[in-house]
Amino acid sequence: MTRLRALWPPVVFGVGFLMLWEAAVRGFGIEEFLLPKPSSILSALRTEWAGEVGGGRITNLREAGWETGKVAVLGLILGVVLGAGLALLTTRFRLLRDSFTPLAVVANATPIVALAPIFNAWFGITGMASNVAVVIAVVFFPVFINVARGLTEVGPSQLELMRSYAASPATVLRQVRIPNAMPFFAVSLRLAAPLSVIAAIVAEYFGGPTNRLGPVITQNASFSRYDNAWAAIVVASVLGLVLFGIALFIGRLVTPGQRTELL
């Protein structure tokens, strides 16, 4: 019941917003290339969902969504594993922490997607490797930094308590640091999941196979097929939402008994 109650305000708001959008485009006579009506986007979604590519048609949204989804998910998984794994190692080995963590913080402040063209040169533009590499690089830092913080920001009295039990460092890691890092890990997953889709699409703008959401958006836009471009954006949003939902679910699994905030 409470869940349903929490659901209806955003649904009502969303439907109202779409209706207002539709009415505004019709009422003010806004050109479709500036802002297509939601109904036009919906019909583009229908016709382009599984369209035959070739002969002037450039869009197959189902395929594009699937391919971009693969890039995002693969990059997300690898980035999360790498970020959390390195965070664990830096907590365990002081030298690694002192040398690597400051670098990671600096690297985190640089816009990673700017590296996409360079990754294309490194990993090639024919396969998905280059785009996946961009997603990994984007996902890695929030996960690494959050998990590392969760592993180190442990209450001083909790550490003293463990010392009073004569607990070994490995026990402290297993019983205190890792569980303490779980809410941080959950937050980083919720950050990283939508980020992975953004990174995948931006990377695709810079090159790679054309049957992906990124090229589909740019090509349709250049042919003034804005309804199709918007339809591709809708697919991308749904992809991001699905990944966010999965991240939320995993986050709840790893933090049993703790309250989960949406943001």
Next chain:
Amino acid sequence: MTAVKISDLSMTFGAGTPAQVNALDHVNADIAEGEFISLIGPSGCGKSTMLRLIGDLLEPTSGGVEVFGKPSAQARLDRDYGMVFQQAGLFDWRTVSANVELPLELMGHSKADRSTRSRQMLELVELGDFGKSYPWQLSGGMQQRVAIARALSFSPRLLLMDEPFGALDEMTRENMQTEVLRIHKELGTTIIFVTHSIAEAVFLSNRVIVLSPRPGRIHSIIDVELGRRDAAIRESAEFFKKTTEVREALRGIESGGIESGGIESGGIESGGIETGDPQ
């Protein structure tokens, strides 16, 4: 039998630096088994440091502590004492009973044994119905009672308490004091209790050790024999006489021109020794 023997104990933080603090300076004390001892004094007098040295959570600069006839380090390894801090320090990801069971788990007790013990301990602190709750669902006073149950779960003969009720409101605090006294009577555990509150120290203790700061020394030891301890005793002439005695001892320190503030907050609790380092 002597529970804790403190011999010529000194502790200096930041030796050789401008921030050098003589937290404890050649302190001697004997604490008998079954005693309830309070350590009281202005901020910076080294009372928390003394407690941590007894528990081997810090290394003394010189001198030593024996707990039940063993060096304190050995006593820690033998898990001879339980510890309760101002923050309950419960683990959010564990239920209340799993928190109480943690020390038993680390000591390799069987599952059945652990759940029996944790049920007993939660009954003891009157939280029998809350085993399945999570810490954040409990009030501050209840969380602190869970911390006490956890400290007692493995039946240590010594309980070290560092301002355990400092963060609680007055009424909860008095209830907790009554409860700790009941536990002390029931289990016969030796208790060393750090506090800022004169009334608390007098109400709870057999002896109150008054410490003076910079350098941290024992200023005086006040014997308290109140007999039965209940709500009524707090309003008795006897109680008033003892609190006055402790207050005057503390005032004697203050008028000695010593300013307060310092090491307890700056040097230990938030300090770097334990907090920052992954072990």
